Amino acid sequence: MTTLQEARMTRRRRRLFARWWPRAAASMEDRGLGSHRARLLADVEGRILEVGCGDGANFPYYPNAVTALIAVEPEAQLRDLALERAEALGMQAAVLDGQAEQLPVESDSFDAVVSTLVLCSVEDQDRALAEMHRVLKPGGRLWCLEHVASGNRLIHLGERAFDAVFWSHVFGGCHTGRETGAAIGRAGFDTEGLAPRRFPDLPFPLSVSPHLIGTARKAL
Known part of the structure; x- marks a missing residue:
């Protein structure tokens, strides 16, 4: 299979994923992810960029301290759902077509970037994080909730095999075995505000995968 064919197949899988994912x-x-989003976003403030907003699942949890919300989402169906949710909530939100690896916004222009369950599925994680770093103001923070690779070597090998054979192909390019914390550090963020957590009430494999939750700061 050529690279072009692979890219077309990936786009097709992601369009199919976008159709059934919101309902799932x-x-x-209801099983706890909403409460984790609420705790993460309770203190976010200022001008916000959300990367990979999906159908707007984070929108109900943004506090009044948010002065502007710009969201980026590559799938048209999910963008429409996000706009519908924003309207239902009475929010002023702009939902843009774009990829995490090439954000359609200016550098040094946001107080915070929000990424929840996104970095597991971007095509180029290092490039996406470099873009998030670029658009933040000095001292701005990346607020994230991401499932990441196990620290156990044998389990990590199993995660990578699971991704290659099944999971990534069915779930929109999601990977359970990415070492996202290390990637955030490589992008130039101070990761001291990120903490590992487990959420056993979530469905498999999120119940098994460790998560990183918290903030990573861009240097002043």
Whole structure:
């Protein structure tokens, strides 16, 4: 299979994923994911860029301290759902077509970037994080909730095999075995504000995968 064919197949899988995912994700919100989003975003403030907003699952949890919300989402169907949610909540939000690896916004222009369950599925994680770092103001923070690779070597090998054979192909390019914390550090963020957590109430494999939750700061 050529690189072009692989890219077309990936786009097709992601379009299919975008069709069925919002309904499936609703049960995860009820099983605790919504409360984790709420705790993460309780103190976010200022001008916000959300990367990979999906159907707007984070929108209900943004506090009044948020003065502007710009969201980026590559899938048209999910963008439409995000806009519908924003309107239902009475929010002023701009939802843009774009990729995490090439954000359609200016450098040094946001107080915070929000990424929840996104860095597991971007095509180029290092490039996406470099873009998030670029658009933040000095001292700005990346607020994230991401499932990441196990620290156990044998389990990590199993995660990578699981991704290659099944999971990534069905779930929109999601990977359970990415070492996202290390990637955030490589992008130039101070990761002291990120903490590992486990969420056993979420469905498999999120119940098994460790998560990083918290903030990473761009240097002043």
